[in-house]
Amino acid sequence: MDVTELVEGVLAGDRRAVARAISLVEDGAPELPELSAGIYSRTGRAATIGLTGAPGVGKSTLAGELVRAVRARDERIAVLAVDPTSPFTGGALLGDRVRMQEHATDPGVFIRSMATRGHLGGMALAAPEAVRILDAAGHDHVIVETVGVGQAEVDVAAATDTTVVVLAPGAGDAVQMAKAGILEVADVFVVNKGDRDGAGETARDLRQMLHMGVARDWSPPVLTTTATSRQGVDELWSAVAAHREHLAAGGGLEAKRRQRLRREVESLAAERFRVRVAASFDDAPSLADDLAARRVDPYRAAVILGETATARD
């Protein structure tokens, strides 16, 4: 399948083409610029939702329930689960996506785990490109689920229209959340496993912490869900929709997307430059020796290499 056919397949919503296109993103394939150019004009329709939280809080179960809620209204939805790549697993782990298996044969649902080995800039740059493919393929909603609770995972989840942060009772208090830097990127908070001890306390702590923060024009609601018994999932979906309406009404959606695109393009340009710098490094073994022997410091080496890379044809 050449790129032109692949683009046509993606735009027609063909599942095999979509899967193949996302594999190209995973691998950082040379066809990416052409693929990107082919689909870009057909993007921007999907509502995107980021879902982040520590391992084990029930994100995948919650994503499965959000899929069910969307399907009840007969809209199309994709779930992209972004995992760091681990040699222990040989790529993205599909283990707990088993809970979404019931949707696997539904043609209105596309579920995909994505690892990021090979893509320049890792998941921060791979995820938005994969989201555009799912958007161009005609999904009304795209959920981006990240594993882990660090800065990179939060950044990826936050590169969506509406960011949902999921916690479990007792899995770190609100101060720990603030330290992970996630309080300020969340548009909606969910305390999942709401039937467990401490759920009410976790929600209360969170609300208090939010009151201490900088006032924003949108006050993130704190919801309680029990995804395994579908408690609170409709309310979560309503909160996501309300945030989206808030964004659209205030012109914030367009501004947020422009800002996101700008950052993405800057990162893409920087990563392309990194490849040239690496090549310059290969051409200058004495610089590596000078660095190791502490004759040239890292900043100076970066300036030298940057100049060499800039001068490369």
Add this chain to the structure above:
Amino acid sequence: MDVTELVEGVLAGDRRAVARAISLVEDGAPELPELSAGIYSRTGRAATIGLTGAPGVGKSTLAGELVRAVRARDERIAVLAVDPTSPFTGGALLGDRVRMQEHATDPGVFIRSMATRGHLGGMALAAPEAVRILDAAGHDHVIVETVGVGQAEVDVAAATDTTVVVLAPGAGDAVQMAKAGILEVADVFVVNKGDRDGAGETARDLRQMLHMGVARDWSPPVLTTTATSRQGVDELWSAVAAHREHLAAGGGLEAKRRQRLRREVESLAAERFRVRVAASFDDAPSLADDLAARRVDPYRAAVILGETATARD
């Protein structure tokens, strides 16, 4: 204090100078290249240890106990706790560093939280520069503690000679760990809060998971500690020392450090280029409009901006 005086202060081990130098790193100050050049030839002596794990597993308590173990042998040690910056906290959180307060007046111990607002490339580039400052100031050991369990935090902790990954019983199973991509970067595993239910099970799961992985020339030991009662801390210190001897004996330490430096320099050069790209973006408002209107796709925009940035004087 000008940079020359600052460099002299750092090299003399003056605490105020060290604190000021790390603040410059946090802020991404324009003096950094000069500071870096001034101290670099005096680095490379310290043994560096990364300490990572989810919030709440007891990393800071464990770090405090490692400090105690080092001080019993009358060696100097620094602890650098790298936090993402949060507007909710106005910078690095010192909250749970309170547990290390007993060391605050010990001249052989330097403890510092670092946020990374301002530094190009965030904590991935700020941390190694701060570590070099602590190294040049004459600390025999530098512990880098990261908050969170994501890819970025793991990368920062792994940019040390010996990476220690800390878990608590029940805080996510071994499969979750593999998903977070941390199994393969750890040189030593610690199941802390070893007096809690499930500690033995967590350690066993972890060992099984490690057996499934790619064989390495160093088999990471899995230790159990109870930092609050100092159980297992001496064994942890011995394991860290054993890993270091293993590295030094096989020539791996030098190779690991060269590889790390190379990646750091490439990232520094790429981040410097990002600044030029951002300036080119400001000079080309029509490109932002074309992007938003989906007339130019992100890859194409990155190429255009990269070329403009390369051509800038």
